[in-house]
Amino acid sequence: MKRAILVTALLMAGTATAQTATMTPDIGTPFNAVTAEADYIRREVMIPMRDGVKLYTVIVMKKGTQDGPILLTRTVYNAARNTSRNPSQQITEILPVSDREFVTDGYIRVYQDVRGRNKSEGDYVMTRPLKGPLNPTPVDHSTDAYDTIDWLVKNVKESNGNVAITGSSYPGFTSLMALVDPHPALKAAVPMSPMVDGWIGDDWFHNGAFRQTMLDYFTGQTASKNDGDPVAMGRRDYYAEYLAAGSAGAYVEKYGLDQLPGVRKLMEHPAYDSWWQGQALDKILGGRPLTVPTMLVVGQWDQEDSYGAPAVYRALEPKDKDNKLLSLVIGPWRHSGVNYDGSSLGVLRFAGDTGLQFRRDVMKPFLDSHLRANAKPFDAPPVLTYAVGADRWERHDRFPAGETVNLYLDDRFSLSLNAPAAKSAHDDYVSDPAHPVPFVPVPVNMRDRPMWGAWLVSDQRHASTRPDVVAYVSAPLQAPLQIHGQPEANLFASTSGTDSDWVVKLIDVFPEENSDKPELAGLQLGIGMEIFRGRYVKGFDTPGPLTPGKAERYRFLLPGVNHVIPAGHRLMVQVQSSWFPLYDRNPQTFVPNIFHAQSKDYVKATQGVWRDAVRPSHIAIPVVGGAAAAKAALGN
Template identity: 85%
Template sequence: MTKTIALSLLLATAATAQTPTMLPDIGPKFEAVTPAADYIRREVMMAMRDGVKLYTVIVMKKGTANGPILLTRTVYNAGKNTSRNPSQSITEILPVSDAEFVTDGYIRVYQDVRGRNKSEGDYVITRPLKGPLNSTQTDHSTDAYDTIDWLVKNVPETNGRIAITGSSYPGFTSLMALVDPHPALKAAVPMSPMVDGWMGDDWFHNGAFRQTMLDYFTGQTATKNDEDPVAMGHRDYYAEFLSAGSVGGYIARFGLDTLPGVKKLMEHPSYDSWWQGQALDKILGARPLTVPTMLVVGQWDQEDSYGAPAVYRALEPKDTGNKLLSLVIGPWRHSGVNYVGSALGVLKFAGDTGLQFRRDVMKPFLDSHLKPGAPAFDTPPVLTYAVNADKWQRHDRFPAGETVNLYLDDRFSLSLNAPAAKTAHDDYVSDPAHPVPFVPVPVNVRDRTVWGPWLVSDQRHASVRPDVVTYVSQPLKAPLQIHGQPEANLFASTSGTDSDWVVKLIDVFPEENSAQPEQAGLQLGIGMEIFRGRYVKSFEKPEPLTPGKAERYRFLLPGVNHVIPAGHRLMVQVQSSWFPLYDRNPQKFVPNIFTASPQDYQKATQGVWRDTQRPSHIAIPVMGGAAAARAALNN
């Protein structure tokens, strides 16, 4: 047989051979062919000191050499974060916020924390540091240390300098890396970090439980993977929580009391040692500050407005000469810094504020610490975006404003003058059967267009209710700039034995605005917060309130840089429910509101006091102090 004939027979046999019908169609892992890709993407199972391996993805442009590493440790799926689109372009497979870095020589690393997605080990939400609450020898601080150590030794393309960043939970892991930092960790940019889940971040605010976050617990702990929300369909959250009778009833209805994370919350309704031992501002405040750190948060962060300013307050005294610590507040929702920042709700800003920060501030800051020979960067100690003035402003401290008291006055007005009346109060009836919604009903928290921008939503739906008392100024004669965290000083009484108090500081837009009609008459929240009455004397040991007795409630509103233009008015709203974002207060003292029965919920008459002995007011940090406030308010 000639070679020609043999070759012809071989080709004919190959042509007629068929793939077996029952050969499984899902076989070994499919590797996408990316011959024209401009990047290298590596997946690593990285061993920690206890042998547990964490799934880690390393991405860089082809040809990278001596590149700094930007690390994020996440619960939100490292694999998906590094393969967002089936593309051959590095800027397409990564989040938009990475573009400025990976196109300039940075190596981007994402890692699943232990127990989540493709990482081994056990997952504990915001895993505490090893010690009284964690009997193991590993935590997010040790895992960050071991990860950085591995990267320095095993990524040949790096220059050995690493920064850590991330928003929300990854903001928390960024801060945890600072507890015992690896020598190669040269900078940190924690964004909207989860710092204290009881005082003011995700789970509680001043003792009031954020029940809409229960979806988070199923998404995080029902399985190792992402997104497994409570199976309540797409019904109205307001009606669904109300029909359950109590937050405990809702938890039982959907079986959430089988989740260990939810059980822990129910067992620790007060600010006990369990919460105090996890508070990162206290933990970091007790340690030296050695790593240059830029804290970032949005003025309208609907999830973690507390953390960044709290850490700033704890660490700022350690930063002699303003060399290591800075605070940035932008006009963003939660994690909005990482997206297009040209608008939020009906508000529009001067350009893409997210890009402006990442390109003009964050990257030069990181370059100066991670790239040898990079230009020095004069890092602003405090950088905030002046809302309504549409510009970034640099200051040496936060707050930059001087405190001025804005008093609740008669005829439901506001004044810079302390009240003269010996006895004066305004009353309303709070009925748990008809709580004040935080946005107009129906409420779908899973709708991103509702949840993301809700803090800039119009508050007129609340100001017209009889169970909301509203105080409003005359139109301002001159602009008034608030820079810092306003403090509510509310003297209030209840006919019950427990109560919630919600205080809102609001910018009221003029009734006519032909250029932007969607803003006409807008009641825009500058800062809004809640306080659970049982904790007025002690966060750790709640007590019943004395019916009819006015107590003083002092609590901070979120940090802002907000300019109220001339012609706008200032408004303060006070109410006793904020539903279904927060669980209803029964208004009858019970040991644990999680276990309250439907019969415990009762109406109460609430009093807001404004007299010489009980002068309810908002302490606002004003640029220019009292003189600027009097020029604006004309009193």
């Protein structure tokens, strides 16, 4: 009886409670998700910079963390999204998979939106230069990193006061910027696939050739403060769309991209002038002391920023007298692939998850040794590379570990270790801008992320059979050949036009039969591939017309590799004059600014690849074991 009376009273009380009005807005009231069972703490703070601008910052750690080292990433890729990837009560679910080994062992993970992006205040300038001639303001990514670290060590009570910085691509760039004038609490840095020089070999240009497909990136980054959409071009075949538009500048005008200041800046600086030179981070860091232990990381098949990490290594290595402060790591990855499952890339399969192997067995012990008082000592490898083809990690004291051997283009479209003796010899092909060589088979959908991530390991047979591509092939190797370093193209080439692009590809040709792995049969796998815009043969800052019919020497580095070519495979070198639509077409007529080339400027040209005693085109390859190993493999 008493229980019935109590239930009735409770029901009457509920009826008497004021009800929510029907027209109360259902969106607008702040909602704080209840994480009653969460194993983590997640804080959002606005950290003030020296100019008063506040930067949105998310701090995440396991509950109960004490004396935790801080791992910081300064990003343009949405700090809120990076720290709430899944609506979960588990820290390993809300953060990227690459954070797992760190946060489960007491690290405090911090992500911050750089100024002007997403939830941070201030003005956004793409790859904001250091304060100085190009930046008259008192702030840059170096000062913002310093102010952020200063705030974190003073206000995150769970930390031990030691900070490391990491990040890939643009966050790799901001990681390097933190080293310009490092905060005393910054104890280590792991920049991954960093943007270092956007003209020489990262994102925007490669040796002067414009990577026009990156225009989608500019709309995503600068059309609004938040994450934007790609160019609304409708058609999905980028090859047909860019070809129909004409020049890269015409494409920009067609879609109104010239409204974006960042795009205008690129078009106003087509040559390597003081504007680009003043932002080259390898040169900037090379002029400063190396005080923070730094581990540079890049993928052998990084399709976006293959240049930066090796360039910074070359600039800083002379300062590391005892091999204690600087490391270079090259893994079998695409761009930023180190942060994901590294078991495979395209049709290639490796010995386990190489990304996890690096993060767990190298990166974390490296950071522990610098950020934790009682950590085990870690002997950081000066150079750590994954030997593709042998499926093993290798430690070396220097990069390159190979000794230079010249691989010459020879007659009958062959390759030889012997320099040519002919007085005059060349192979010709016709390059037609109306039918450029695609970088992958058409149709080209740049929004296909799997294609874009793995395109550098895609089969090059689609190009080798074209009449506007010349291919030189060795006999089957008699012994394994290991290339460790950056091959250098030394191409003697002529054109009937007054400008030209030159693409050189060093390729591992698999045997025609492979019953165990049929997907690899006959594969033409790019070891290293790169482009050079001919007008810059006399100097990157001094473009000029080419003399028709005159052979010029073009020297440029291919990406860094550790690649073992097994016996029975063959080596191939391909040469071509377009790589479309990844790179804009060279009209093959010299014009002051290719962005503004007109349809009449695009002409066919006869291209000559020279291979004689005076003009011996070759690839200088760094071979482990030097000339003896090369002769054992190639037999000549």
